[in-house]
Amino acid sequence: MSDDRLSRVFAALADPTRRDIVARLADGGDATVGELAEPYAVSVQAVSKHLKVLEDAGLVSRRKDAQRRPVHLEADVFDLMTKWIERYRREAEDRFRRLDAVLESLDDERGDPLDAPVGDQAARPAGASRTEEAAS
Amino acid sequence: MSDDRLSRVFAALADPTRRDIVARLADGGDATVGELAEPYAVSVQAVSKHLKVLEDAGLVSRRKDAQRRPVHLEADVFDLMTKWIERYRREAEDRFRRLDAVLESLDDERGDPLDAPVGDQAARPAGASRTEEAAS
DNA sequence: GTGGTATTCAACCCCAAGGTTGAAAATGTG
DNA sequence: CACATTTTCAACCTTGGGGTTGAATACCAC
Numbered sequence: 524m525s526d527d528r529l530s531r532v533f534a535a536l537a538d539p540t541r542r543d544i545v546a547r548l549a550d551g552g553d554a555t556v557g558e559l560a561e562p563y564a565v566s567v568q569a570v571s572k573h574l575k576v577l578e579d580a581g582l583v584s585r586r587k588d589a590q591r592r593p594v595h596l597e598a599d600v601f602d603l604m605t606k607w608i609e610r611y612r613r614e615a616e617d618r619f620r621r622l623d624a625v626l627e628s629l630d631d632e633r634g635d636p637l638d639a640p641v642g643d644q645a646a647r648p649a650g651a652s653r654t655e656e657a658a659s
Numbered sequence: 660m661s662d663d664r665l666s667r668v669f670a671a672l673a674d675p676t677r678r679d680i681v682a683r684l685a686d687g688g689d690a691t692v693g694e695l696a697e698p699y700a701v702s703v704q705a706v707s708k709h710l711k712v713l714e715d716a717g718l719v720s721r722r723k724d725a726q727r728r729p730v731h732l733e734a735d736v737f738d739l740m741t742k743w744i745e746r747y748r749r750e751a752e753d754r755f756r757r758l759d760a761v762l763e764s765l766d767d768e769r770g771d772p773l774d775a776p777v778g779d780q781a782a783r784p785a786g787a788s789r790t791e792e793a794a795s
Numbered sequence: 796g797t798g799g800t801a802t803t804c805a806a807c808c809c810c811a812a813g814g815t816t817g818a819a820a821a822t823g824t825g
Numbered sequence: 826c827a828c829a830t831t832t833t834c835a836a837c838c839t840t841g842g843g844g845t846t847g848a849a850t851a852c853c854a855c
Binding site (some may be wrong): 670674676701702704705708709712725726727 | 814820822
């Protein structure tokens, strides 16, 4: 469970330590594993694991510099998230606006509400209209 | 670990089924637990648990309508995520621009690079400048 | 080559996450 | 009241995530 890209990204950011690492890379620039591990109470190995998670999610990449592995933040992934979020935020707001319109029209002329089958609050269960396919 | 708000939100969205539920609420409007569970292969109880996770994260709320519990998408949380993402995306880009400037100035006059201690690519380990406090 | 430093690999705990089934709770309906 | 419907609660199982420690790897410095 959770092997698609978005799942990995969200899962990676669900951990405060990993979010903090991202934050530090964002305003501190690239850093080595040791540097990144220093502030935390946990072992270097643990941080190394965290970095692997971030890497698998595509949030960071590791360069190779002698025995050091400087970690670099890949800002592109943010776009992926933003896109997902914005898409559904938008839809939710649109639907909301449509609902407002319906309520208004109901209030006004007290008759059949346009064409949008919005909401169905506590009315008949509708039952068949669900669209599928998890987020692209 | 992971009891703060953002952690719960990201963790909630790390599951494809839960993301799908959010997506369906976003463009289908409120729906009951049964309706939401119908498309999936899993039990209704499992979906009920998913909804609890979403609710604890503040992504949805449940109204009370007889024995049904219509689920409603709380679009506000999206702002929280967007804010977090945008903040660090911005910083990363700023840092990037600053780096460009430094490289440019190095290229130009071949001397001490302004004041911003950007990047330190493979130079001395710097060692002490890390700022703390995980994302608010 | 010997040694020190930086990072990962491997084996191992512990516990929370997602799933199951079965029963209980809450509420409309004959 | 008896019953069907919708949802949650409770107990349980299995898997994976985050942590640990100890060894292996890779590289620079002497």
